[in-house]
Amino acid sequence: MSTLQVSVYRYNPETDSAPYMQEFQVDTKGRDLMVLDVLHLTKEQDSSMAYRRSCREGVCGSDGMNMNGKNGLACITPLSEVVKNNKLVLRPLPGLPVIRDLVVDMGIFYKQYERIQPYLQNDTPAPAIERLQSPEDRDKLDGLYECILCACCSTSCPSFWWNPDKFVGPAGLLQSYRFLADSRDEATSERLAELEDPFSVFRCRGIMNCVAVCPKGLNPTRAIGKIREMLLANAT
Amino acid sequence: MVTNITNFGRSGLSDWLIQRFSAVILALYTLFIVAYLLLNPGLDYATWSGLFAQTWMRIFSLLAFVSIAAHAWIGLWTVTTDYLKPTGIRLAVQSAIILAIFVFLVWGIQILWGA
């Protein structure tokens, strides 16, 4: 038998008084499909279901969701990686307001991203051709710039669940360090001054859920440790 | 920057440093007390009070008391800001915690220098 039992979180605030789980039987024909393919098959059974996706190859970051309890990108997560006992449970990313079904409101996530000023700041007049960077300095940005802002990490972080308005969260902090580590950026001390309160960075408890789920294999906890080191060096 | 007034240091960095420093002090103090008890099996009142009559032991103990007060406050302040969302309840609990810590600290000092 290649029938998969799929249960999907459904919620339409205009018609439903409460969220509920809808059950589907999906025939996978024995193939190891990606979770996103399974979602397409369930949508064929009930076209009222809503979810986000665009690139379907792990690049755009729009189909982050909770699959059998773990956040990830549905388009690059094969069934063999998540399915247990022939059952697949799909829920929206935890901790964010649900707009409809698997679609969440990412507003507060982007607000924290905006707060860390995710752009290069340099008031020195630009040289005729370009601002140069040594290969060694460029290497420091590896493991930082690759983030696709899928929010899988921040929405699996308990510290972000409790204080999403004050704690920047792993995604924002990884990007914050991306600019702190950039040899061309001149706003280092202003950036650090924004981060030394008890919430923005220090609410991180080192639980490392963020590292466990990042579909790009990035390590926000390491970046947070580096920011802490910079704050310490700056203040002692 | 996120502002907050109930946290005394107002700096996450100093909280973080104090938390680590006080943890080391508390670990040393615990190790010392455990080692002392193991090395003095038939401990009687005279020896025990003799230990605490010495100035260095009083200083070490006071350091441990202050460390536990700071450590407990920072830790519990964090817990209240994580889990207690209504401002009134959070403030009340924080006040109760600070009051208890103050009482225990003064009481501890009185025990150290009193007897």
Ligand code: SF4
């Ligand atoms: S760090 Fe990883 S999990 Fe977090 S937003 Fe970026 S790509 Fe997604």
Ligand code: SF4
């Ligand atoms: S390591 Fe920090 S940022 Fe990452 S999940 Fe844990 S608390 Fe959140």
Ligand code: FES
């Ligand atoms: S659809 Fe673009 S990352 Fe999955």
